Amino acid sequence: MNIDFGSELETFRAEVCAFLDTAPTPAIREAGRKLTSVFAQFDQVMEWHRILYHQGWSAPHWPKEHGGTGWSVEQKYIFAEEYRKRDLPPLLPQGVGMVGPLLIDIGTEEQKAKYLPGILKGEDFWAQGYSEPNSGSDLASLQCRAVADGDDYIINGSKIWTTYAHHANRMFMLVRTDSSGKKQQGITFLLLDRMDYPGMTVRPIIGLDGFPEQCEVFFEDVRVPQSGRVGAENDGWSVAKHLLKHERGGGAQSPTLKRGLERIREAAQTTPSGFGTMLAEDPVFQRDIGELEADIASFEHFEKLAVSGHPVAADPAYPSINKTMNSELTQRVTVMLTQAVGNEALPLQLEALRVGANVEPLGSDLDLIAMPWYLNSRATTIYAGSNEVQRDLIARTVGREG
Amino acid sequence: MDFTFSDEQQMLRDSVSAFLLKNYDFDRRNAIVRSDAGWSREVWQQFAKLGLLALPFAEDRGGLGGSMADLVAIAEPFGAHLLAEHYTASAMLGGAALALAGDGSPAAGWLDKVITGEAIAALAYEEGPGTPDPSLIQAVVERQGSGFSLSGEKRMVLGGGDADVLVVVARLEGALALFAVEPAVQGITIRPYATIDGRRAANIAFDTVAIPAEALILADAGDALRGVLDRAILALCAESVGAMGALLRQTAEYAATRKQFGVPIATFQAVAHRLADMKIAYTKARATLLYTTALIDTGRATPKDIAILKGQTGKLGRALGEAAIQTHGGVGMTDELSVSHLHKRILANDALLGNAEYHLRKVGVLA
Numbered sequence: 001m002n003i004d005f006g007s008e009l010e011t012f013r014a015e016v017c018a019f020l021d022t023a024p025t026p027a028i029r030e031a032g033r034k035l036t037s038v039f040a041q042f043d044q045v046m047e048w049h050r051i052l053y054h055q056g057w058s059a060p061h062w063p064k065e066h067g068g069t070g071w072s073v074e075q076k077y078i079f080a081e082e083y084r085k086r087d088l089p090p091l092l093p094q095g096v097g098m099v100g101p102l103l104i105d106i107g108t109e110e111q112k113a114k115y116l117p118g119i120l121k122g123e124d125f126w127a128q129g130y131s132e133p134n135s136g137s138d139l140a141s142l143q144c145r146a147v148a149d150g151d152d153y154i155i156n157g158s159k160i161w162t163t164y165a166h167h168a169n170r171m172f173m174l175v176r177t178d179s180s181g182k183k184q185q186g187i188t189f190l191l192l193d194r195m196d197y198p199g200m201t202v203r204p205i206i207g208l209d210g211f212p213e214q215c216e217v218f219f220e221d222v223r224v225p226q227s228g229r230v231g232a233e234n235d236g237w238s239v240a241k242h243l244l245k246h247e248r249g250g251g252a253q254s255p256t257l258k259r260g261l262e263r264i265r266e267a268a269q270t271t272p273s274g275f276g277t278m279l280a281e282d283p284v285f286q287r288d289i290g291e292l293e294a295d296i297a298s299f300e301h302f303e304k305l306a307v308s309g310h311p312v313a314a315d316p317a318y319p320s321i322n323k324t325m326n327s328e329l330t331q332r333v334t335v336m337l338t339q340a341v342g343n344e345a346l347p348l349q350l351e352a353l354r355v356g357a358n359v360e361p362l363g364s365d366l367d368l369i370a371m372p373w374y375l376n377s378r379a380t381t382i383y384a385g386s387n388e389v390q391r392d393l394i395a396r397t398v399g400r401e402g
Numbered sequence: 403m404d405f406t407f408s409d410e411q412q413m414l415r416d417s418v419s420a421f422l423l424k425n426y427d428f429d430r431r432n433a434i435v436r437s438d439a440g441w442s443r444e445v446w447q448q449f450a451k452l453g454l455l456a457l458p459f460a461e462d463r464g465g466l467g468g469s470m471a472d473l474v475a476i477a478e479p480f481g482a483h484l485l486a487e488h489y490t491a492s493a494m495l496g497g498a499a500l501a502l503a504g505d506g507s508p509a510a511g512w513l514d515k516v517i518t519g520e521a522i523a524a525l526a527y528e529e530g531p532g533t534p535d536p537s538l539i540q541a542v543v544e545r546q547g548s549g550f551s552l553s554g555e556k557r558m559v560l561g562g563g564d565a566d567v568l569v570v571v572a573r574l575e576g577a578l579a580l581f582a583v584e585p586a587v588q589g590i591t592i593r594p595y596a597t598i599d600g601r602r603a604a605n606i607a608f609d610t611v612a613i614p615a616e617a618l619i620l621a622d623a624g625d626a627l628r629g630v631l632d633r634a635i636l637a638l639c640a641e642s643v644g645a646m647g648a649l650l651r652q653t654a655e656y657a658a659t660r661k662q663f664g665v666p667i668a669t670f671q672a673v674a675h676r677l678a679d680m681k682i683a684y685t686k687a688r689a690t691l692l693y694t695t696a697l698i699d700t701g702r703a704t705p706k707d708i709a710i711l712k713g714q715t716g717k718l719g720r721a722l723g724e725a726a727i728q729t730h731g732g733v734g735m736t737d738e739l740s741v742s743h744l745h746k747r748i749l750a751n752d753a754l755l756g757n758a759e760y761h762l763r764k765v766g767v768l769a
Contacts, residue, residue: 001471002404003696074403265769283763290766291717294710298686301693308403310692312685321685324678388675395674398681399654401647 005074012075016082023051024088030355032087033365036373038380039213040089041355042125042167049091049122059096059120066104066112067120077307080252087259092164094126095119099172099191102243107230115170115191127195129159129173129217130240137389139174140183140237144219146175146190148233151226153177153190155219161383165202165215168195178234189236191228198222209375210350244319252307253326254300260333261293263366267340279340292332299325317397320390327380327387334374337366345371405692407475415475421448422483428740434486435600441487441564449487450519458493458633459501463510464517470633470698474640474691481644484743486600488522491561494637496523498630499569499580503619509582512567524565525630526556526583526606534756536627541572541608543579550574550613552581555605558754562604563594569619570608571627578627580619587611599750600743631755632708636691636698638751639715643691645744646684646719649726652741653680657729667729676725683718690714709764716758719748 005013024032028051031044039045052058060076062068071079083090091097100119103111118124135142144157155175165171171192178186195202199222204212231239265280268289273282280286302325306313315321338345344367352361352368361368381387407415425445434442449455458473459465473494480489497516500523503509515521527533529540541554552572562568568583585592589611594604620626657668657677667673694711697703723745727734734741752758 001406001408001692001696001699003693003700003702005403280769286766287759287763288766290709290713290762290764294713294717294762294765295686297707297710298690298714301689302685304403304693305405305689308405310405312689317681321682324682325686388671391675391678392671394678394681395668398677399651399658401650401681401684 005078009074009078013078013082016079019055019057020082020086020088023055024048024086025051027355028089029087031089034353034355034369035087035089036209036353036369037211037213037376038090039092039163042092042164044355045089045092046122046125048089049096052091053121058091058122059100062096062100062120063104066116073307073309077252077303081255084252084255085259091122092125094128094163094172095122095124098128098243099126102172102230102239106239106242110227111191111230118170124170125164125168127162127165127168127171127215127217129162129165129171131161132158133160133216137386139240140187142174142176142187144173144175146177146188146224148177148226149223152223153188153226153229155190155222155224157219159217159219160205160214162202162215162217163213165195165217166204166212171195171217172230174236174240177236184237186234187236187240188233189230189239190224191230192224193228197224207376208378209372210348211372211376213376251322251326252303253330254296254303257296257299257326257329257333260330260337261289261296264289264333264336264340267337267364267366267370271340271342288336292329292336295332296329299329315397315401317394320385320393323384324387324390324394330377330380331374334370334377337370338374341367341370345374405696407471411472411475414472415479417452418454418476419479421452422479422485426483426485428484428743431484431486431600435596439564440596440600440602445487446519449489454489455493455519456517458498459513459517463501464514465501470636470695473633473637474695477637477640478644478647481641481646481747482648482744484600484645484740484747485641486602488524488561488564488601490634490637490641491524491601492516492522492565494634495525495527495560495630496565496567496569498633499523499525499619499627500567500582502580502623502626502630503582507582507619508616509567509569509619512582515566521566522561522564523567523569524559524561524604525634526559526562526568526570527631528558528754529554529556532558532753532756534760536571536578536624536631539571539573539578541570543572543574543581543613545574546612549615550581550618552583552608552611552613555607557605558597558603559606560601560603560754562606563592563602568606571623574621577622578624579621580623580627581613581617582619583611583613583617587613597750599746601750632703633698635708635712635755636695638754639687639691639694639711642715642719642748642751643684643687645747646687646722649722649741649744650680650684652739653677653726653729660731673729676729680722680725683722687715687718687722704768706765706768709761709768712756713758713761713765716748716752717762720752720758723748 028044028048031041060069064070132142146153146155173190175188177188199220201218203216205214207213268279271279273279344363347362351357352359456465457468461467500509500513516523543550543552570581570583589609591607592604597603658666660667697707726741
């Protein structure tokens with residue numbers, strides 16, 4: 001066993017810290033402080049993306065020849081760790097995290113040349129068109145149809161929970177091209193160059209936190225070129241599954257959770273328990289925060305085992321365990337956060353949450369974000385495969401641990 | 403970073419597992435537990451031959467200078483096989499406390515015998531319903547003539563009825579001190595018993611027991627004792643995580659083969675999700691075990707790290723064990739399957755040296 005990253009990595013850490021301490025603009029930092037979701041405020045996070053691109057760090061996990069950093073797993077972890085310690089807004093995942101790596105693996109040379117630079121540079125933003133009103137966890141039942149017509153497809157149907165589709169200029173999506181066989185067969189993966197094709201409409205959906213983060217996208221005889229297809233027609237399910245591989249591993253989510261813990265403890269210093277002390281000295285609060293901190297520590301240990309190449313990362317259930325732990329811990333952090341700020345979480349302050357707002361928040365930054373973050377985080381156990389689906393997957397592997 | 407066992411550690415682990423598989427299956431283990439002694443001197447001698455009894459001690463004390471990673475590598479199989487012998491009691495608690503004594507002292511002489519397997523040592527530490535922190539110790543020692551006089555009561559002393567030497571923790575002029583005491587001395591009353599998880603322990607009363615000066619191992623032993631307790635906590639947790647792994651495997655196998663309504667019960671989502679939660683619990687507990695092992699071996703474990711380990715293992719272990727019994731249904735309630743025994747071992751280890759409730763609150767208190 002060896003718990004150290006090694007001295008050359010500590011030099012690397014110093015380089016990362018120096019950059020992260022100086023490069024973000026005040027607006028980018030504000031977007032990080034006002035983060036109440038996985039998805040940061042659009043304009044600032046894209047600005048940050050472009051700054052990272054100029055540093056060569058916008059896609060750490062891409063291969064070097066496509067603009068990646070060539071960092072080791074440990075270096076990527078250190079980068080993520082320092083990044084998250086500073087409350088910086090995470091880059092939007094749809095481009096660099098999802099469609100980019102997919103194209104690198106299985107896109108045509110033309111597709112790579114056409115799309116990768118825009119993703120890397122932060123010039124394009126891609127919406128992800130997977131879920132439909134009647135196809136959530138059972139994604140393969142999707143019904144949005146594409147019919148071949150000459151060199152084009154004609155799309156009819158709708159997509160829902162397409163995050164930030166109202167900001168997107170491109171979209172990747174799954175469509176049904178055949179209904180004759182098993183539902184997994186007959187799905188095709190398409191790239192759309194535009195979001196303003198005739199017949200295409202985007203309707204933002206106001207979420208429970210008051211923000212239009214999610215959207216519904218409608219297609220009415222939308223004609224798109226077949227050259228945007230990834231993989232073969234009717235082979236989109238295996239393309240989509242391949243993409244899932246890129247949502248796995250190497251993550252450093254625990255520093256974000258640990259920041260949350262710090263902020264809960266901070267708020268607990270000044271919130272009365274009602275039993276004669278501040279929450280911070282209250283035995284029940286101490287027990288609750290201790291339990292949460294211990295669970296977050298175990299998740300951190302799990303992440304570090306995975307980064308170090310321990311066999312736990314080779315377990316087929318690894319991505320599902322990772323997703324389940326992280327999402328449920330995020331929810332618990334936000335629950336305690338709202339409890340620790342008490343009534344200060346109740347004022348509706350949508351305008352004050354906007355980066356660059358002219359409205360002074362009523363209380364602290366924490367009071368401002370606690371409730372919207374809590375409300376938004378209810379989605380973490382629903383999206384990217386609900387935790388019920390994740391537990392189904394984990395259960396299939398039980399008893400085969402190394 | 404690397405949290406895997408080295409080749410040598412893996413070989414050690416494999417040889418211990420192979421020994422236990424061959425000589426310590428569940429039936430044979432139960433026969434040992436039900437015997438008058440409750441543990442096997444034959445197994446103990448085999449452990450001595452395998453070098454396990456010397457493993458945790460420094461080379462200049464006649465040990466093998468093993469790391470905590472070495473210990474964890476063997477303690478997990480001990481837990482999975484429900485070891486009844488006093489490994490934790492004698493090597494990790496009693497022996498580790500003896501090892502704090504200077505060369506040439508009677509305690510050092512006892513340590514030699516503990517290492518060769520000729521003697522069993524026990525640490526008479528816990529009092530009342532439990533002693534999560536050494537500051538709670540009330541047993542007291544007073545100077546008397548050239549020696550001391552010891553009074554107090556120790557409870558739940560693992561191996562206390564079988565020990566050839568007891569290391570007693572007591573207050574001497576306010577500070578905590580350690581003494582090596584032979585159990586046959588006048589004024590000592592030992593009440594031995596079996597524990598719920600198939601080990602032997604004892605309550606021991608000391609009524610103005612006269613102790614010679616040379617029996618003092620260490621005065622002002624607070625910090626050294628804390629170190630002994632931390633390493634024993636790691637060993638207990640490694641045993642519990644080993645037991646959790648065994649429960650997870652057995653329960654998965656049972657759920658895949660037990661049929662009701664014509665199908666294996668693992669196909670029911672309510673059962674499948676419980677299995678998934680068991681695996682998540684095991685994954686967390688094991689990650690924390692391995693990480694904390696590396697922290698201790700590099701001298702970097704803080705009191706909070708130890709509390710996290712003990713708290714998580716106790717909490718997650720209980721949840722996993724209860725889920726294992728529920729999944730097994732009626733047979734999970736019997737004495738005949740190892741399921742209930744593994745659960746009881748986890749519960750016992752949780753209760754010792756401060757349970758999950760204590761340690762998790764401690765994590766909260768230590769900002």
